Amino acid sequence: MTLTVNDLRVHYRTLRGEVRALDGVGFDLADGEILGLAGESGCGKTTLGKSLIRLDGRMRHAGGTVTLDGDELPLSDDRAMNAYRFHKISLVPQYSMSALNPTRRIGRMIRELLASRGVSVDTGELHRRLALVGLDPDVLERYPIELSGGMKQRAVMVISTLLDPSVLIADEVTSALDVSNQQAVVGALRGLRDKGLVTSMIFVTHDLGLTSHIADSIMVMYAGKLAEKAPTKVLTTEPRHPYTKMLIGSLPQVGARYKDKPLSGIEGSPPSLLNPPAGCRFRDRCPLADSRCAEEPPVVEVAPRHSVACWKAA
Amino acid sequence: MSTLPDPAPETAAAPAAPSAPAAKPGSEWLHYAVRNPKLIIGAVLVVILLAVGVVGPMLLDNDNPNEYVGPQAAAPDGTYWMGTTTFGQDVYAQFVHGLRATFLVGVVGGAIAAVIAMVVGFLAGYRGGLVDEILNMLTNIVLVLPALAVLLIINAYMGVRSVAVQGLFIGLTSWPWAARAIRAQTFSLRTREFVDLARLSGSGTWRIVFREIAPNMSSYLFMMFILLFGGSILIASSLDFIGLGPTEGVSLGLMLQSAQQWSALQLGMWWWFIPPGAGITAIVGALYVANVGLDEVFNPKLRES
Amino acid sequence: MLTLDRVTKTFRAGAFGGGSVTAVDRVSFEAAPGELVSLIGESGSGKSTIGRMVLGLTGVSAGSLTLDGEQVRPGKDFYRRVQGVFQDPFSCYNPVFKADRVFALVRRAYHPGVSDKEWADRVEKAVRDVRLDPGQVLGRYPHQLSGGQLQRLLIARALLLDLRFLVADEITSMLDASTRIDVLNLLAGLKERGLGVLYITHDLSLGTYLAEKTVVLRKGRVVERGDTQKVFGNPLHPYTRTLLAAVPRLNQPWTSAEPVEACAYHEGGARDTDLHETEPGHFVACAGLPDCGRTSA
Numbered sequence: 001m002t003l004t005v006n007d008l009r010v011h012y013r014t015l016r017g018e019v020r021a022l023d024g025v026g027f028d029l030a031d032g033e034i035l036g037l038a039g040e041s042g043c044g045k046t047t048l049g050k051s052l053i054r055l056d057g058r059m060r061h062a063g064g065t066v067t068l069d070g071d072e073l074p075l076s077d078d079r080a081m082n083a084y085r086f087h088k089i090s091l092v093p094q095y096s097m098s099a100l101n102p103t104r105r106i107g108r109m110i111r112e113l114l115a116s117r118g119v120s121v122d123t124g125e126l127h128r129r130l131a132l133v134g135l136d137p138d139v140l141e142r143y144p145i146e147l148s149g150g151m152k153q154r155a156v157m158v159i160s161t162l163l164d165p166s167v168l169i170a171d172e173v174t175s176a177l178d179v180s181n182q183q184a185v186v187g188a189l190r191g192l193r194d195k196g197l198v199t200s201m202i203f204v205t206h207d208l209g210l211t212s213h214i215a216d217s218i219m220v221m222y223a224g225k226l227a228e229k230a231p232t233k234v235l236t237t238e239p240r241h242p243y244t245k246m247l248i249g250s251l252p253q254v255g256a257r258y259k260d261k262p263l264s265g266i267e268g269s270p271p272s273l274l275n276p277p278a279g280c281r282f283r284d285r286c287p288l289a290d291s292r293c294a295e296e297p298p299v300v301e302v303a304p305r306h307s308v309a310c311w312k313a314a
Numbered sequence: 315m316s317t318l319p320d321p322a323p324e325t326a327a328a329p330a331a332p333s334a335p336a337a338k339p340g341s342e343w344l345h346y347a348v349r350n351p352k353l354i355i356g357a358v359l360v361v362i363l364l365a366v367g368v369v370g371p372m373l374l375d376n377d378n379p380n381e382y383v384g385p386q387a388a389a390p391d392g393t394y395w396m397g398t399t400t401f402g403q404d405v406y407a408q409f410v411h412g413l414r415a416t417f418l419v420g421v422v423g424g425a426i427a428a429v430i431a432m433v434v435g436f437l438a439g440y441r442g443g444l445v446d447e448i449l450n451m452l453t454n455i456v457l458v459l460p461a462l463a464v465l466l467i468i469n470a471y472m473g474v475r476s477v478a479v480q481g482l483f484i485g486l487t488s489w490p491w492a493a494r495a496i497r498a499q500t501f502s503l504r505t506r507e508f509v510d511l512a513r514l515s516g517s518g519t520w521r522i523v524f525r526e527i528a529p530n531m532s533s534y535l536f537m538m539f540i541l542l543f544g545g546s547i548l549i550a551s552s553l554d555f556i557g558l559g560p561t562e563g564v565s566l567g568l569m570l571q572s573a574q575q576w577s578a579l580q581l582g583m584w585w586w587f588i589p590p591g592a593g594i595t596a597i598v599g600a601l602y603v604a605n606v607g608l609d610e611v612f613n614p615k616l617r618e619s
Numbered sequence: 620m621l622t623l624d625r626v627t628k629t630f631r632a633g634a635f636g637g638g639s640v641t642a643v644d645r646v647s648f649e650a651a652p653g654e655l656v657s658l659i660g661e662s663g664s665g666k667s668t669i670g671r672m673v674l675g676l677t678g679v680s681a682g683s684l685t686l687d688g689e690q691v692r693p694g695k696d697f698y699r700r701v702q703g704v705f706q707d708p709f710s711c712y713n714p715v716f717k718a719d720r721v722f723a724l725v726r727r728a729y730h731p732g733v734s735d736k737e738w739a740d741r742v743e744k745a746v747r748d749v750r751l752d753p754g755q756v757l758g759r760y761p762h763q764l765s766g767g768q769l770q771r772l773l774i775a776r777a778l779l780l781d782l783r784f785l786v787a788d789e790i791t792s793m794l795d796a797s798t799r800i801d802v803l804n805l806l807a808g809l810k811e812r813g814l815g816v817l818y819i820t821h822d823l824s825l826g827t828y829l830a831e832k833t834v835v836l837r838k839g840r841v842v843e844r845g846d847t848q849k850v851f852g853n854p855l856h857p858y859t860r861t862l863l864a865a866v867p868r869l870n871q872p873w874t875s876a877e878p879v880e881a882c883a884y885h886e887g888g889a890r891d892t893d894l895h896e897t898e899p900g901h902f903v904a905c906a907g908l909p910d911c912g913r914t915s916a
Contacts, residue, residue, distance in 0.1 A: 040795040040796075040797055041766075041795055149662070178661035179661070179821065179823070179862060179865040179866055179867075180661065180861065180862070180865045182865070182867065183867075186867075206795055206796060207796070207867070208796065208869065209866075209868060209869050210867040212869050212870060213867050213872075233870070236869050236870050246797070247796055247797060248869065250796050250797055250799070251796060251824075252800065252803075252824045252825055252828040253824060253869065254823060254851070254866050254868060255827060255851070256824070256827070257827065257828060257829075258803070258804065258828055258829050262804055262807070263804075263828075264800065265797050265798050265800040265801040265804075266797035266798075269767075269768075506710050507705045507706075507707060507710040508710065508713045510674075510676055510703070510705065510711075511703075511705075511711050511721065511724075511773075512713075513676065514674065514676075514698050514703055515698065515724040515727075515728050516694065516695035516698050516728035516729070517724065526713055529715045529716070530713065530715055532715075612715060613714075613715065
């Protein structure tokens with residue numbers, strides 16, 4: 001296992017109390033696996049990605065462990081985490097495209113970044129990796145403004161993986177891109193994994209359709225908890241959790257027409273995580289919910305590698 | 315990647331509405347205003363100082379604060395609450411009159427500058443194009459004028475006698491930086507979609523400017539007024555210092571200047587320079603504290619924290 | 620009926636307005652009442668500029684843009700009939716005011732004579748029409764509501780007018796999948812009430828879900844347009860095919876687009892805005908047809 005997350009809890013401090021953004025999530029990430037992480041905004045998927053890299057001032061590690069290549073990550077120790085960040089675990093953030101310094105050429109930015117980390121990389125290797133994600137070496141001589149969104153996103157991916165990290169977290173990297181750029185970025189991510197430059201990957205997105213093209217397995221989160229995790233094929237064809245079923249049901253496929261068959265979304269919105277209700281958190285929106293759901297459903301492995309947290313799934 | 319700035323945190327939970335009893339924005343702001351300690355403290359201080367400046371002179375027996383009424387260089391006592399100057403002038407009488415003059419020059423100068431800055435800044439920022447270019451040119455011309463030198467010439471030539479006229483001239487020359495700041499803010503706000511939506515609701519230019527854009531920068535505008543207000547007081551003091559201030563009356567700046575001129579510090583006559591100095595500091599400081607409070611009142615997001 | 624006839628938009632660019640950029644180039648199409656037209660294109664295709672021109676927020680440089688035979692003239696009367704909903708619901712609300720102020724603005728401009736009671740009833744009805752609970756959304760600040768709720772409130776706002784045409788610009792791209800479809804269904808409902816809707820999107824699957832007609836834009840030009848079924852059932856232009864191939868589908872491998880032939884799709888070609896009607900109701904800019912634009916240079 002590259003990464004093992006066990007009962008991870010991360011809370012946000014707010015003046016009105018602690019928001020339990022991540023409330024006991026556990027999963028494994030196998031060597032070479034790409035895990036798709038899906039769910040609505042506020043389900044904790046971005047928090048999960050961030051916790052593995054750096055807890056910001058408002059976040060608090062409230063429990064649970066994360067083990068990377070056999071070492072337990074010192075999540076709440078910002079300094080100790082430096083040894084892992086970028087070297088072992090790396091993040092391509094949601095708005096990385098706008099995070100590039102507009103006054104620096106890409107190449108100079110990379111050199112400065114590497115110097116600050118005390119490592120060097122040879123130019124040939126850099127060019128080879130740029131080619132792998134479909135970029136010309138001359139992007140190094142260009143300013144961020146001269147690149148399209150998809151190109152910037154791919155440049156950041158190359159930078160993030162220069163030290164061959166064990167885990168790469170890609171947080172909503174495609175959500176601001178057009179469909180053709182999405183395809184290129186997803187292809188580039190897969191290439192990085194296939195070439196072994198990144199051992200495993202967590203691909204965070206709200207787009208289930210896109211996830212199914214890159215991920216080996218998909219984990220659906222809801223309100224800070226795991227709802228369902230299964231190999232991609234299984235999750236998209238035989239989902240067990242009602243939330244997963246409804247999410248997939250609300251995806252319009254090309255060719256689906258309102259006139260022929262109107263799709264429906266999921267009524268209501270996720271509960272506040274400031275004081276989350278007891279029991280199953282999806283209960284209020286779930287068509288199948290009954291009195292038993294007042295009790296919290298445990299995560300059960302209903303089939304090999306297929307875990308569901310729902311009383312109705314077994 | 316840790317060296318890149320973190321993305322905005324996912325809003326993990328939709329916050330529940332605070333119980334705001336009032337329906338109209340005006341009365342709701344009032345609701346929060348009376349519960350904001352910073353605003354209350356700042357406003358109370360300003361009101362007290364203003365009251366002293368307005369009422370204080372009326373309670374004095376003597377109309378002329380510069381008259382030599384008492385013993386020379388006396389420390390504060392029961393008769394002369396703030397002592398007397400080297401010449402036997404009542405410092406308290408000067409202080410209350412000075413406060414009044416200082417408020418007047420600050421209000422007149424600050425208000426005139428603020429009005430010009432808002433008209434120019436909003437119009438240039440919202441309309442853009444040719445209007446912007448012309449107004450920008452005007453702003454830049456006034457900005458590079460050596461304002462103090464111009465004021466010197468105007469004051470010397472026209473022989474300014476009253477505090478109000480002094481304030482007027484200060485106001486006419488001190489608006490450019492504020493206009494530029496407002497223009498820049500307006501520029502960024504006018505591309506927001508709620509401005510488009512207001513246009514789709516049939517709102518006209520000035521309505522959009524004052525009902526949509528200005529409320530988003532209300533604390534900024536107030537802060538600008540405070541700075542212009544304070545700036546007017548300081549410019550007035552400089553003019554007073556070189557003898558080009560109003561020839562009648564007294565101001566806090568004038569008091570400070572004469573205290574300095576007659577070596578009050580070296581002679582240990584603290585009662586001569588501390589009241590005017592503290593007066594200026596208190597006015598500007600109280601306005602600043604009130605401004606921080608106002609920010610919280612106007613901005614619903616800050617309220618909750 | 621909204622009619623665009625060779626509508627062109629040129630922006631001044633560069634220092635001193637020396638250069639110019641053509642964002643929209645001779646675009647023509649129509650949208651009848653009760654019809655939903657989807658305008659599909661990637662960023663930089665000029666789709667949002669077309670939306671802004673229809674709303675009168677941006678002027679038209681050349682060509683004619685008419686609604687029911689009248690020129691678009693921004694103003695109170697025009698906005699009584701034509702409204703827009705935009706991409707970012709959070710930016711559509713003035714953050715210092717409560718969200719329901721958007722209704723108050725409409726009342727001030729269009730229904731000043733209506734009594735408080737009557738107005739409250741109308742607002743409540745409109746809010747219910749977009750399937751929201753008035754008690755949950757009225758009297759709240761924008762940051763206290765979700766994107767889906769805000770977006771639906773904007774549609775409710777449009778319902779308070781005598782609306783004839785709605786421009787919906789990427790209204791679902793910031794929403795979660797679970798609420799996205801509800802907002803789309805609302806649009807379909809409006810269409811059934813006889814409104815004309817222009818739905819601007821980069822997402823083909825959302826466009827096909829709703830639209831009777833589809834217009835595919837690339838770099839300011841129409842490359843293919845016509846009945847949605849025909850355009851996507853039988854895409855003729857290589858760009859349409861590329862777009863269609865790039866849409867991620869659940870459980871289906873990405874198809875690779877057919878190789879692109881040299882044609883108007885590649886920058887050249889002088890007559891490349893002339894569309895060919897290949898079958899009734901299906902127009903294509905260039906599809907390697909014998910008499911297409913690539914022959915002229």
